[in-house]
Amino acid sequence: MGQVIYSLHNHTPFSDGAYTIDEVIEAHFDCPALKGHELGGIGISDHLFATPSSRELHNEKEFERLFAKETRNYVAAVKTARQQWAGRVPVFCGAEINWPLNKHMLDVVRAMIDGVDYVLFEYVDWAGLTQLANQARRWPCPVILAHTDVSVTYPNTSMDQVVRTLANARIVYELNSKLMPLANQDRWFRVLPNHRVTIAIGTDLHDDLSVLNDLPVMHEYVRQHNLGEKIFVPQPKVPEAAAVATS
Numbered sequence: 673m674g675q676v677i678y679s680l681h682n683h684t685p686f687s688d689g690a691y692t693i694d695e696v697i698e699a700h701f702d703c704p705a706l707k708g709h710e711l712g713g714i715g716i717s718d719h720l721f722a723t724p725s726s727r728e729l730h731n732e733k734e735f736e737r738l739f740a741k742e743t744r745n746y747v748a749a750v751k752t753a754r755q756q757w758a759g760r761v762p763v764f765c766g767a768e769i770n771w772p773l774n775k776h777m778l779d780v781v782r783a784m785i786d787g788v789d790y791v792l793f794e795y796v797d798w799a800g801l802t803q804l805a806n807q808a809r810r811w812p813c814p815v816i817l818a819h820t821d822v823s824v825t826y827p828n829t830s831m832d833q834v835v836r837t838l839a840n841a842r843i844v845y846e847l848n849s850k851l852m853p854l855a856n857q858d859r860w861f862r863v864l865p866n867h868r869v870t871i872a873i874g875t876d877l878h879d880d881l882s883v884l885n886d887l888p889v890m891h892e893y894v895r896q897h898n899l900g901e902k903i904f905v906p907q908p909k910v911p912e913a914a915a916v917a918t919s
């Protein structure tokens with residue numbers, strides 16, 4: 673039976689992805705595993721605020737000089753695609769942020785992501801998650817914990833405490849192709865429904881289009897765990913209808 677499919681974690685040449693925004697979207701329409709399903713929305717989520725040398729920046733002025741313009745260009749490019757694909761599939765503007773690299777710059781980052789529909793944080797350790805939880809509600813858009821294998825990343829914290837931390841801070845948990853095979857996630861997905869946590873679904877597409885085959889599998893897995901009502905759907909601030917009307 674057909675499902676509504678969301679695919680919220682895709683990279684393009686803006687960061688380290690191989691396919692343009694249009695190619696990413698077309699690949700979803702061409703993917704045999706997605707035939708018979710409805711595409712509910714595709715999100716572009718390039719790495720932002722990452723210097724080529726991956727060095728950490730502590731100077732706010734330097735940070736803005738390096739990233740403000742390219743961030744605006746990125747958001748504008750995704751919004752252009754949104755307008756071009758309007759009526760066929762909703763296109764969302766996400767961003768992926770490396771937690772260790774940017775955790776000292778969050779105030780600047782927050783001010784620079786105007787127009788971003790959701791932020792995926794990657795490589796968040798337990799200290800980072802508690803720090804993020806304390807300020808997640810101050811973010812202008814939903815905050816998502818990216819591709820985290822909870823049992824591996826937080827081995828010294830009970831799953832119940834992890835799920836309560838996410839729920840209280842309204843941090844979305846991402847189910848990602850990187851976590852396949854999903855049987856490894858069974859224990860965590862038995863705990864997840866105990867608290868109100870929303871689940872984002874994505875593949876972390878860079879250059880291997882075969883990861884798109886995981887999308888229906890992951891959606892089915894989430895539904896089997898009674899989380900079908902909790903699948904995360906971004907809510908762009910400008911409604912699709914308005915975007916179409918002004919184009």
Ligand SMILES: [Zn+2]
Nearest residue numbers: 681683768876
């Ligand atoms: Zn990614």
